[in-house]
Amino acid sequence: ARLLKYYGLDKPIWQQYALWMGRVVRLDFGESFSSDHRPVWKKIKE
Numbered sequence: 605a606r607l608l609k610y611y612g613l614d615k616p617i618w619q620q621y622a623l624w625m626g627r628v629v630r631l632d633f634g635e636s637f638s639s640d641h642r643p644v645w646k647k648i649k650e
Contacts, residue, residue: 631645632645633645633648
């Protein structure tokens with residue numbers, strides 16, 4: 605339940621999509637799941 609709330613999966617699908625689009629427009633792709641936990645955008649730029 606904690607992870608669902610953290611990732612916004614407890615919200616309706618239309619709200620999840622709107623939040624996701626907002627982050628994409630700001631180039632906020634989140635944090636990497638790898639061990640360094642760097643922002644994904646920095647990894648893409650490299």
